[in-house]
Amino acid sequence: MGKTLTGKTILLGVTGGIAAYKAATLCSRLVGLGATVRVMMTEGATQFITPLTLQTLTRHPVATDVFDERDPxxxxxxxxxxxxxxxxxxxxxxxMLAKLANGLADDMISTTLLATTAPLLIAPAMNVHMWEHPAVIDNVNKLASRGATFVEPGTGQLACGYVGKGRLAEPDEIVEAIVAMLVSPKPLSGKKVLVTAGGTVERIDPVRYITNDSSGKMGFAIAEAARDRGAEVTLICGRMEAEVPHGVKIVKVDSATSMYDAVMDRLANTDxxxxxxxxxxxxxxxxxTHKMKKTSETFTLQLVRNPDILQAIGExxxxxxxxxxxxxxxFxxxxxxxxxxxxxxxxxxxxxLIVANNVTEAGAGFGTETNIVSVxxxxxxxxxxxxMSKRAVAERLLEIAQAVIGEQNRKGTER
Incomplete structure (x- = not known):
């Protein structure tokens, strides 16, 4: 594989599970690929493997205490x-998953990760019943929705005696994921992606309008996932409740007609x-033009059709x-x-492709952190x-789209 990680600095957090011993092999592999590895350990981790071991393998000091400041x-x-x-x-x-999901900072690892803007790769390891506990599932979904990448635990004999899912992925598998994140070409690199999100606002007068319950969260998750896959993303958003993602071009609109114009103006340069x-x-x-006053017991509002943006794109x-x-x-x-x-x-x-959901289902639709969809x-x-989390839905949707595009390209080449 060569020195594929030369010039890359990797923070490795080791927490207090029996699988901590595998951190030695992981450090060795990463250093062998040219990476600078800086290890942080929880107090529990030091009960399973010594800081000296990892310091010797990485040739760098190991941090175990946020208050142990060695360089003034x-x-x-x-x-x-x-x-x-x-x-x-x-x-x-x-x-540690609970700490990271909820923003706690009471040790070197959790404190450092709150301060970094680097991507985060997590390789969980625990008892099978712990891995399947609803609280752990919620924390994993929460972290995934923020863009964390997971190397899922394997299935096999666990240290506790159970057989099931929870065993730490092998060091070589984790190294492959690291190389993929830092070195490998990203699947949407060079592609231009246009995402629309949120609800539109149709004004009746300066203080009243017609809208819907869309929060923008699903579209934002798709924009983030496309960004992280290397795409140049333009996000056209209307009324929203969620915070707009970083690293994408934001175009804010209000009405359906303004969203229509913003979309159609950009189609020629969109993949x-x-x-x-x-x-x-x-x-x-x-x-x-002015706030309408009550003048009668009833009020009739005449409505006209908005342009159908999706149909216009297809045509x-x-x-x-x-x-x-x-x-x-x-959608x-x-x-x-x-x-x-x-x-x-x-x-x-x-x-x-059409992504459909029943918005009356619990856990699906507007305003939620999760979704239930059929493609x-x-x-x-x-x-x-x-x-699953809307970010997880976004990731899977893009994987499906890339597979379909690949198949279309293959058939086009054969013709």
């Missing part, structure tokens, strides 16, 4: 946080469109000479007959995803 010219946990290209926790105990926004189908026929693509770009993913928020409505929408609006293509159901 720096604050160690800030200096290490700033220097990192990647932070890795292996093994990660249930306790992938994900229309996750909840766009109002209708808008008031006229907008009052625009069909009209192009090559008809190939962009790849189009639409269908339904309350009944989900598959029927999704497949109809897919065909009418000329999409490549449909021209041949029907592609994959049905269980309840």
């Amino acid at each position: 010219s720096i604050v160690q946990h800030i200096d290490w946080a700033d220097s990192a290209d990647l932070a890795v926790i292996a093994p990660a105990t249930a306790n 992938l469109v994900v229309k996750a926004a909840a766009v109002a189908d209708y808008r008031p026929a006229s907008q009052a 625009w693509r069909v009209a192009q000479p090559d008809g190939a770009k962009p790849f189009i993913i639409g 269908a928020a339904e309350t009944n007959d989900v598959e029927k409505h999704a497949l109809d929408k897919l065909q009418r609006k000329k999409c490549d 449909y293509g021209p041949k029907g159901l592609v994959e049905q995803l269980p309840q």
Whole structure:
């Protein structure tokens, strides 16, 4: 493999599980690939493997106490946080997952990770029942929604005597994940992705408007996942409740017509469109310039159709000479007959994929941190995803899209 990690600084957090002994092999592999490895250990970890062992393998001091400041010219946990290209926790105990998920900072590892902006790779290890506990699952989903990458534990004989999922991934598997994050070409590198998110606002007068319950969280998760896969992402967002992601181009709009214009102006230079926004189908026929006063017991509001953005994207693509770009993913928020409505929408609006959900289900739809979706293509159901974090849904959706695009390209080449 060569010195593939030369010039890279990796923070390695080792927590207090029996699998801590594997950190020695992990350090050895990373140093052998040219990485600078800085090890942080919890007090529990030092009961399983000594700091001296890891110091000898990495040729760098090992940090075990946030208050053990050896160099007065720096604050160690800030200096290490700033220097990192990647932070890795292996093994990660249930306790450390809870700390990281909830922003606690009471040891060297948790304090340093709150201060770093480096990507985070987590390799959990624990008893099978701990791994399956709802609290641990919630913490994993929470961390994944913030962009943490996991090397999932393996299945086998555990130190506690149980046989099941919970064993730390082998050091070579963790090294492969590290190399993939720091060195390997990212799957969407060089691609331009356009995502719409949030709800639109259709003004009645200066203080009243028509909108919907969309928070923007699903679209934001897709934008973040595409960004982390190397894409140049433009996020066109309407009304939202979530904080907009960093590292993407933000275009803020309000109404359906302004979102339509923003999308259509950018289609020619786009490789992938994900229309996750909840766009109002209708808008008031006229907008009052001043606040409307009560004048009668009843009030009739005349509405007119808004432009159908998803359908316009599909029709625009069909009209192009090559008809190939962009790849189009639409969303269908339904309350009944989900598959029927999704497949109809897919065909009418000329999409490549439709992501459908029943927004009346608990854990799915607007405003939640999770979603439950089914992905449909021209041949029907592609994959049905269980309840998972919206970031996890976004990751899987992009994986499916990349596979479909690859298949389309392969068939195009064969013709």
